[in-house]
Amino acid sequence: MTNLFENYGRLPFSLIKGEDQYLFDDRGNKYLDFTSGIGVMNLGYSFEKGKVAVKAQLDSLSHLSNLYQNPLQEDVAEKLSQNHSYKAFFCNSGTEANEAALKLTHLIKKDQKILAFIDGFHGRTFGAMSATMQEKIQAGFSPLLPNFVASPFNDVVALEQILEKEKIGAIIFEIIQGEGGVLPISPDFVEALKTCQQKGILLIIDEVQTGIGRTGKLFAFEHFDFEPDIFTLAKALANGIPTGAMLAKNKYASYFSAGKHGSTFGGNPLAMASANEVLKEIDSDFLEKVTDKGIFFLKLLTEKLSVKATVKSIRGLGLMIGIQLTDEKKVPEVLALLRENGLLALSAGHDVIRLLPPLVMTKVELQKGAELLEKIL
Structure with a gap:
């Protein structure tokens, strides 16, 4: 029982x-x-440095609402900011990070569609699930959110055909499809996606599984010289303490004005204390x-x-x-x-x-x- x-x-x-x-x-x-x-x-x-930091923070202050300044969030955001090129929003998981990315995208590219790839995985909440083009994940939950379009991963011809037919405002993808079978992105697909970005389509890179050093770079997109408009993190960011992050280029920061999005526990002191030590370690x-x-x-x-x-x-x-x-x-x-x-x-x-x-x-x-x-x- x-x-x-x-x-x-x-x-x-x-x-x-x-x-x-x-x-x-x-x-x-x-x-x-x-x-x-x-x-x-x-x-x-x-990872003793992380444990020590979390224990000390627990004794000091275990929760701080986002009504107040949070210096630890600032420290972690700076370390993730790619030399102050991105602004951060903190949440509690990968699916939450992707939900934030999708909400921000909707504000930037209103009434345009989002392209996602077959066998990709972006989470199980409704927005993230709508972008997760796997039948086993979506089964039983119709109707899903509208304005999501599916295309095969690493297929340049199919990508070009979709772009001719649909008004695509953003593309969400992984550098390596993790849940989909550990399938790395191909060089020609990298170039095709960069071309899309040059034409004004937002690139949202899901680094939930590939980020924080997993591939030998802090972010897997660095292997291919991507400069994503938006990218998301979670999993290893705080080495076992639940946290997530959505980062977007500075020019998009104004779209998330006060009250547009939020999280009670996002960027909480315990998670940030751990994440700060993780990012110090991964040099x-x-x-x-x-x-x-x-x-x-x-x-x-x-x-x-x-x-x-x-x-x-x-x-x-x-x-x-x-x-x-x-x-x-x-x-x-x-x-x-x-x-x-x-x-x-x-x-x-x-x-x-x-x-x-x-x-x-x-x-x-x-x-x-x-x-x-x-x-x-």
């Missing part, structure tokens, strides 16, 4: 403790974590190490797994990697075998094993994970 809605497919054990890159369950088992709590714990479970040296480990890990997985009959492809960027299987029915079986052998991993799309290890994981531990994947697959 449970007192909870059964809207999650929960595994039959509880995780009760985390240390560094390891998790421990209520049965005494230890796991090497290749999930980071679905991309949240980028700095692992023993250029840290990101270089992530890049190095990402290259090492992808090469290692390719060497060990590309010869396997069960593996169709291996792809990713930094420490966000997908292993596409030849048979999608094997995904749950592989994940179960990995758990039995002390490693936690994720699924994505229809046929992908998704790996999101903490960015502080060592090469020794990455190799241990690769060897176990080789054994299981």
Whole structure:
């Protein structure tokens, strides 16, 4: 008997403790974590600077409404601002960040449509869900919000055809489709989207899963020299403390005048204390190490797994990697075998094993994970 809605497919054990890159369950088992709590714990479970900051803030002031000045919000916003080029709005999650982005877009591009890509994921609230072009996410919730248009990801021809037919004011997309199967954006699609921006179409980049160092850059769009009009963050921003952020170019700040949008808990002191320490930690040296480990890990997985009959492809960027299987029915079986052998991993799309290890994981531990994947697959 449970007192909870059964809207999650929960595994039959509880995780009760985390240390560094390891998790421990209520049965005494230890796991090497290749999930980071679905991309949240980028700095692992023993990020002491963050813990100290949150504990100190809890003793000082745990909540501050947005009726008052908040210096911690200012500190975090400055670190995210790309040299003071963007203004920040803080919320509590990725879907809230995307809702804020969509509301702002509606004010800027009133009565124009928003283009989103098939198999993208932007959240489960109504606006974000309307932009999440996955049937399994949208099923049962019609009618969704109007003025959203779907197109295949990485398909330049389809994009051009949509733009000819529809009055598109903005495009929302991920640099790597995470939930959709760890599918990176292609170079020609990057150029096509930049062309759209040059024609006045807003680019909204969802960095909820790819941001905060996951790909070896603070934001994944930096790999491709994008300058998004709007971008969104959450997950790893505060390393386990719920928070989200929507950032927009300074010229759009006036559209969110007082009362246009808000959040009771958005940018609360506990979340900001943690986020501030996270952003201090993820400096250029840290990101270089992530890049190095990402290259090492992808090469290692390719060497060990590309010869396997069960593996169709291996792809990713930094420490966000997908292993596409030849048979999608094997995904749950592989994940179960990995758990039995002390490693936690994720699924994505229809046929992908998704790996999101903490960015502080060592090469020794990455190799241990690769060897176990080789054994299981």
